Amino acid sequence: MSSKILLVEDDKNLGDQIVSHLARDGFEVTWLRDGSSALDAEPKDFDLIVLDLMLPGAHGLDILKIYRETAETPVLVLSARNETSTKVRSLALGADDYVTKPFWPEELLARIQARLRRPLLHATDVIETGALRIDVNARVVENAGQKVDLTRIEFDLLAALAQRLGSAITRQSLVDRVLDPDREGTSRTLDVHFSRVRKKLGSEGGRIATVWGVGYRLLAT
Amino acid sequence: MSSKILLVEDDKNLGDQIVSHLARDGFEVTWLRDGSSALDAEPKDFDLIVLDLMLPGAHGLDILKIYRETAETPVLVLSARNETSTKVRSLALGADDYVTKPFWPEELLARIQARLRRPLLHATDVIETGALRIDVNARVVENAGQKVDLTRIEFDLLAALAQRLGSAITRQSLVDRVLDPDREGTSRTLDVHFSRVRKKLGSEGGRIATVWGVGYRLLAT
DNA sequence: ATCTGACCTTCAGGCTGACTTAAGGTTCTT
DNA sequence: AAGAACCTTAAGTCAGCCTGAAGGTCAGAT
Numbered sequence: 078m079s080s081k082i083l084l085v086e087d088d089k090n091l092g093d094q095i096v097s098h099l100a101r102d103g104f105e106v107t108w109l110r111d112g113s114s115a116l117d118a119e120p121k122d123f124d125l126i127v128l129d130l131m132l133p134g135a136h137g138l139d140i141l142k143i144y145r146e147t148a149e150t151p152v153l154v155l156s157a158r159n160e161t162s163t164k165v166r167s168l169a170l171g172a173d174d175y176v177t178k179p180f181w182p183e184e185l186l187a188r189i190q191a192r193l194r195r196p197l198l199h200a201t202d203v204i205e206t207g208a209l210r211i212d213v214n215a216r217v218v219e220n221a222g223q224k225v226d227l228t229r230i231e232f233d234l235l236a237a238l239a240q241r242l243g244s245a246i247t248r249q250s251l252v253d254r255v256l257d258p259d260r261e262g263t264s265r266t267l268d269v270h271f272s273r274v275r276k277k278l279g280s281e282g283g284r285i286a287t288v289w290g291v292g293y294r295l296l297a298t
Numbered sequence: 299m300s301s302k303i304l305l306v307e308d309d310k311n312l313g314d315q316i317v318s319h320l321a322r323d324g325f326e327v328t329w330l331r332d333g334s335s336a337l338d339a340e341p342k343d344f345d346l347i348v349l350d351l352m353l354p355g356a357h358g359l360d361i362l363k364i365y366r367e368t369a370e371t372p373v374l375v376l377s378a379r380n381e382t383s384t385k386v387r388s389l390a391l392g393a394d395d396y397v398t399k400p401f402w403p404e405e406l407l408a409r410i411q412a413r414l415r416r417p418l419l420h421a422t423d424v425i426e427t428g429a430l431r432i433d434v435n436a437r438v439v440e441n442a443g444q445k446v447d448l449t450r451i452e453f454d455l456l457a458a459l460a461q462r463l464g465s466a467i468t469r470q471s472l473v474d475r476v477l478d479p480d481r482e483g484t485s486r487t488l489d490v491h492f493s494r495v496r497k498k499l500g501s502e503g504g505r506i507a508t509v510w511g512v513g514y515r516l517l518a519t
Numbered sequence: 520a521t522c523t524g525a526c527c528t529t530c531a532g533g534c535t536g537a538c539t540t541a542a543g544g545t546t547c548t549t
Numbered sequence: 550a551a552g553a554a555c556c557t558t559a560a561g562t563c564a565g566c567c568t569g570a571a572g573g574t575c576a577g578a579t
Contacts, residue, residue: 230555264557268538269557288450290450294437449567450566490528490529491567510576
């Protein structure tokens with residue numbers, strides 16, 4: 078699941094360079110080359126935005142301000158100006174970082190990674206992974222478009238795994254969260270529920286992996 | 299509730315200047331003037347750390363590394379060097395921002411505020427070193443992007459080393475922490491587990507070094 | 520160089536933890 | 550109140566993992 082980056086940059090050479098560097102590092106880059114299209118973009122669709130302040134057609138600081146009002150997406154500002162006042166103003170407007178041209182692509186990359194390392198926890202309501210579609214609010218699960226009938230506990234267990242896709246979740250935390258929180262001793266109840274979930278999910282059930290001695294995880298595709 | 303800031307800076311003039319500026323803006327500043335006292339500090343007691351890389355007595359990057367291992371506190375690095383390699387290295391070590399001297403105090407202030415504006419949500423506990431990527435919460439290990447399948451004990455041992463990257467961990471503490479805490483006498487069980495971890499890690503396995511008569515350490519790259 | 524103790528690796532035994540099925544008990548619905 | 554749906558426990562079985570032994574290797578000391 079690569080991070081999506083929006084690049085707003087009018088200079089063709091520089092843009093090319095940045096895009097190729099980011100793409101090489103596994104990022105999914107959308108490149109907009111003027112201010113008006115930047116204003117039409119949806120900042121919330123991206124994980125991070127790289128914004129050049131020097132644009133024809135619109136003032137970079139205005140774009141920054143609008144982005145900040147519509148989404149929480151971190152913005153990394155790019156500028157040729159080395160004046161402190163511009164830096165201060167962008168940071169005051171909510172820019173999360175500031176890189177001055179000229180710069181090495183490695184530096185930009187390092188800053189982007191440093192920024193993404195602390196991810197915003199997206200409160201997603203619908204989790205789609207593989208053939209599975211899990212609507213946490215509606216409590217509906219579909220496998221390849223087919224509705225799957227799960228009981229309360231079965232759904233909560235699957236959702237608990239799906240919300241941290243790929244992570245191992247301990248038996249204890251699953252018991253605490255889904256079953257009776259103050260339950261003593263060991264029991265095989267959890268196993269029985271997962272056994273049913275697996276069966277009901279058919280082929281996708283194989284993605285619920287046992288982490289021996291720890292708990293369970295939902296394998297990412 | 300004002301934010302607590304730790305300033306590590308040996309230059310008296312610059313330090314004075316920064317402290318007075320930050321104090322004027324309502325921050326509570328603790329100023330340490332040399333590397334050894336910086337090493338004794340508790341990074342987790344502060345909301346943000348401003349660290350000058352050029353210090354007598356200790357290397358700034360080492361302090362940064364240690365801070366990063368012991369706390370999640372964001373670190374803003376201060377340096378006279380304008381070399382990209384130093385920037386990249388600090389950012390790679392977990393620095394959250396980088397300011398080059400000379401700078402206007404207003405710029406530093408703006409960056410500090412930009413940083414504090416975003417509270418830490420969920421601290422991701424991911425250790426990246428060399429080709430290894432160890433997600434402590436998810437219990438996932440990747441070597442050069444390839445998933446490595448480790449058992450519970452194997453993972454815990456590797457994680458124990460990685461969390462104190464470069465430091466030797468005694469056999470006893472590993473046994474206490476990962477294996478049965480009240481275990482009598484000597485056994486070769488630990489060796490067996492590390493043998494398997496090394497094998498599963500392939501070339502990176504060589505980074506698990508034996509500290510003769512003491513224990514093991516994971517070599518930093 | 521030789522010795523000694525610590526460490527590495529392989530291997531098989533044994534055990535812990537997990538899966539499945541079945542049945543009893545509980546809660547919800549009608 | 551009866552029935553259905555669901556949760557839990559129990560029991561049998563099985564797979565994966567941990568462990569200690571044994572023999573070989575290596576590092577440090579004399």
